[in-house]
Amino acid sequence: MKADELAISIASIVPVAFILIIFGFLVFKAYPSMVYNGIKFFTSYVWNPGDISAEPIVVRGFKVSPGASFGILLFLTGTLITSAVALLLSLPASIFASIALALYLNERIRAVVSSALGLFAGIPSVIYGLWGVVFLEPTLYSRVEPEMRALLGFIPFFSGPIYSGSGILASSLVLALMVFPISTSIIYQSAVSLRDAAVNDALALGATKWEAGKLLRSMMRKQILGGGLLSLGRALGETMAVLMTCGGAINSMPTNFYSPINTMAAALTALLDSAFIDPTGMVLSSLAELGVTLLLISVASSMIGRAVLGRVALRGELE
Amino acid sequence: MNKALIGILLLALVAIVSAIALTYRGNSGKVTLTESGSTLLYPLFNEWAANYTAAKITTQATGSGTGISEAISGTVVIGASDAFMTNPQVESNPDMLNIPIAISSQYVAYNLPGMNNTHLVLSGPVIAAIYNGSIHYWNDPAIEALNPGVQLPHQMIVPVFRSDGSGDTNMFTLFLSRSDPWWNHTVGYGTNVNWPKNPALHGAVGNSGIISFMAETPYSIGYVAMTYTVQVKQAGLGYAALINRAGNAVLPSTATVMNAAQQYLNQIPADGRIAIAFAPGADSYPIATFEYVIVKKVQPSSAVAVAVKKFLTWAVSPNGGSSEYYMGKLDLIPLPQSVVSKVVLPLIDQISGPP
Numbered sequence: 319m320k321a322d323e324l325a326i327s328i329a330s331i332v333p334v335a336f337i338l339i340i341f342g343f344l345v346f347k348a349y350p351s352m353v354y355n356g357i358k359f360f361t362s363y364v365w366n367p368g369d370i371s372a373e374p375i376v377v378r379g380f381k382v383s384p385g386a387s388f389g390i391l392l393f394l395t396g397t398l399i400t401s402a403v404a405l406l407l408s409l410p411a412s413i414f415a416s417i418a419l420a421l422y423l424n425e426r427i428r429a430v431v432s433s434a435l436g437l438f439a440g441i442p443s444v445i446y447g448l449w450g451v452v453f454l455e456p457t458l459y460s461r462v463e464p465e466m467r468a469l470l471g472f473i474p475f476f477s478g479p480i481y482s483g484s485g486i487l488a489s490s491l492v493l494a495l496m497v498f499p500i501s502t503s504i505i506y507q508s509a510v511s512l513r514d515a516a517v518n519d520a521l522a523l524g525a526t527k528w529e530a531g532k533l534l535r536s537m538m539r540k541q542i543l544g545g546g547l548l549s550l551g552r553a554l555g556e557t558m559a560v561l562m563t564c565g566g567a568i569n570s571m572p573t574n575f576y577s578p579i580n581t582m583a584a585a586l587t588a589l590l591d592s593a594f595i596d597p598t599g600m601v602l603s604s605l606a607e608l609g610v611t612l613l614l615i616s617v618a619s620s621m622i623g624r625a626v627l628g629r630v631a632l633r634g635e636l637e
Numbered sequence: 638m639n640k641a642l643i644g645i646l647l648l649a650l651v652a653i654v655s656a657i658a659l660t661y662r663g664n665s666g667k668v669t670l671t672e673s674g675s676t677l678l679y680p681l682f683n684e685w686a687a688n689y690t691a692a693k694i695t696t697q698a699t700g701s702g703t704g705i706s707e708a709i710s711g712t713v714v715i716g717a718s719d720a721f722m723t724n725p726q727v728e729s730n731p732d733m734l735n736i737p738i739a740i741s742s743q744y745v746a747y748n749l750p751g752m753n754n755t756h757l758v759l760s761g762p763v764i765a766a767i768y769n770g771s772i773h774y775w776n777d778p779a780i781e782a783l784n785p786g787v788q789l790p791h792q793m794i795v796p797v798f799r800s801d802g803s804g805d806t807n808m809f810t811l812f813l814s815r816s817d818p819w820w821n822h823t824v825g826y827g828t829n830v831n832w833p834k835n836p837a838l839h840g841a842v843g844n845s846g847i848i849s850f851m852a853e854t855p856y857s858i859g860y861v862a863m864t865y866t867v868q869v870k871q872a873g874l875g876y877a878a879l880i881n882r883a884g885n886a887v888l889p890s891t892a893t894v895m896n897a898a899q900q901y902l903n904q905i906p907a908d909g910r911i912a913i914a915f916a917p918g919a920d921s922y923p924i925a926t927f928e929y930v931i932v933k934k935v936q937p938s939s940a941v942a943v944a945v946k947k948f949l950t951w952a953v954s955p956n957g958g959s960s961e962y963y964m965g966k967l968d969l970i971p972l973p974q975s976v977v978s979k980v981v982l983p984l985i986d987q988i989s990g991p992p
């Protein structure tokens with residue numbers, strides 16, 4: 319191998335190696351928590367740092383403050399619910415927008431819209447969070463949530479107390495807005511290429527635009543799945559905008575859509591400072607295990623997303 | 638066009654580099670003291686850094702826990718904390734000093750539309766019951782009993798806590814632990830605690846996060862550092878008079894917090910670590926705490942040791958960092974002179990350079 323080839327190969331390995339080192343470090347840090355908390359880490363929703371002023375006790379070989387127990391069920395639930403609702407809201411909108419852009423709108427509008435999508439995808443998440451706090455939450459609290467409860471209250475998760483504007487609904491809406499540009503730009507690209515490849519023929523054969531749209535949607539199933547999974551990866555790990563709007567629930571599972579919630583990324587950020595005060599290091603270790611869990615979930619979702627998209631792209635080339 | 642762009646970028650680079658160079662030249666020969674920690678103390682350190690000339694002070698609002706841990710690891714010279722180090726922490730780090738630097742307190746604030754100019758009376762046990770969800774509504778008999786003649790609304794109470802680890806949480810939970818046996822036994826105190834299982838409980842990040850959440854959430858209740866007086870008033874929140882150990886309802890003020898601190902003046906141990914919540918005394922406000930700087934006894938160089946001793950001595954001096962100019966502006970209370978001479982100066986004296 320020539321020197322320059324060697325340099326390039328090393329350069330390409332370095333980032334991968336770094337990610338593996340970070341992962342290894344997290345697992346190493348998380349090990350005491352895995353031993354101490356066991357499976358309860360995933361089945362309990364109580365996060366109790368224990369009495370950190372008391373003399374630490376030793377459990378299964380690791381120092382821990384008396385009374386401490388760490389469970390992430392609430393954070394795990396929050397991450398999954400807010401991401402799922404966000405996707406449920408944004409994905410249909412993305413599909414609709416992509417088909418409309420590809421079939422109905424003229425070239426100039428299309429150019430403006432697609433560059434706007436790029437811009438929206440680049441807005442820092444704290445801006446979305448700020449909008450959530452300043453505008454969305456008061457609106458949800460005073461208008462939307464009471465209306466939703468009145469209309470849909472017969473469905474279990476839509477009834478019950480409304481404490482504030484922060485919570486599942488606020489975080490899900492902010493996330494939906496944040497991932498919309500990501501899924502739309504992916505689905506839109508494939509809508510344009512498929513339109514040129516196949517749908518234009520259908521239009522030429524006399525299909526209406528409505529029928530062509532339906533055809534386009536059925537042809538894009540995989541791209542929609544791929545785009546959805548990629549935006550899921552983004553929603554799962556989003557921290558700042560969720561931290562600002564989730565209501566910071568702790569030690570209590572949500573009772574309805576208006577309840578405060580907490581997610582893995584938000585809890586990790588919020589709980590970090592007090593972890594440094596814990597003399598046993600067990601709080602920090604449990605946060606590391608939380609980090610490992612979040613990392614695995616988001617890596618899995620984007621890997622599946624890329625695999626689905628990759629297969630589609632490959633087949634497109636072969637045909 | 639590309640050339641023009643590159644030209645502009647180069648000019649900007651030159652400007653930035655020379656600005657940095659000039660800044661450093663301006664401070665040449667001065668020791669730099671790095672500070673990190675408490676967000677409550679951050680505005681104070683910022684003011685001090687701007688006006689103190691004998692050393693360059695850099696400040697970072699990272700949180701008390703981070704401040705303590707960075708001071709222990711030696712990443713920073715001064716860790717600022719709203720809470721002193723716990724016994725196990727002191728045992729594993731015997732070379733750290735907990736030096737009281739000022740006195741602080743907090744409001745128990747609420748947002749009761751139309752009633753925020755009324756100071757409700759609340760007690761530790763009632764606040765504990767609100768946080769654990771056994772008191773659900775504002776017109777609960779327990780709250781009405783403390784506030785005869787006040788027409789309270791039948792609205793659900795939304796309690797708020799600091800979801801980031803916080804010295805304010807330590808102050809608040811210490812008051813509840815000392816005034817309510819159930820709380821002491823089940824929840825305890827600390828910068829983060831085993832919060833009760835209450836679906837109405839909300840978390841917010843930072844004092845400003847609590848204030849903005851409460852401002853937009855009617856019928857909420859929360860705790861806010863006294864250094865945020867201006868923001869509490871701007872947000873139009875009300876705040877409570879609290880029942881103290883003597884059984885009297887007392888409003889927070891410099892005088893009533895000072896009264897609380899006075900009760901403990903003769904009991905402060907040589908290592909400076911003492912909790913002054915729920916103080917005895919007829920007119921003592923029951924939430925109060927010493928603010929601390931966490932500093933290594935043995936500094937990496939004698940120049941740093943000399944500089945940090947000089948700076949801390951200045952910081953607690955009534956003619957220096959503890960003057961009305963700094964303390965009044967930030968609603969902090971200066972340490973009484975007896976505490977400075979008996980406890981703080983001997984602690985500062987223990988700082989030295991490498992042997």
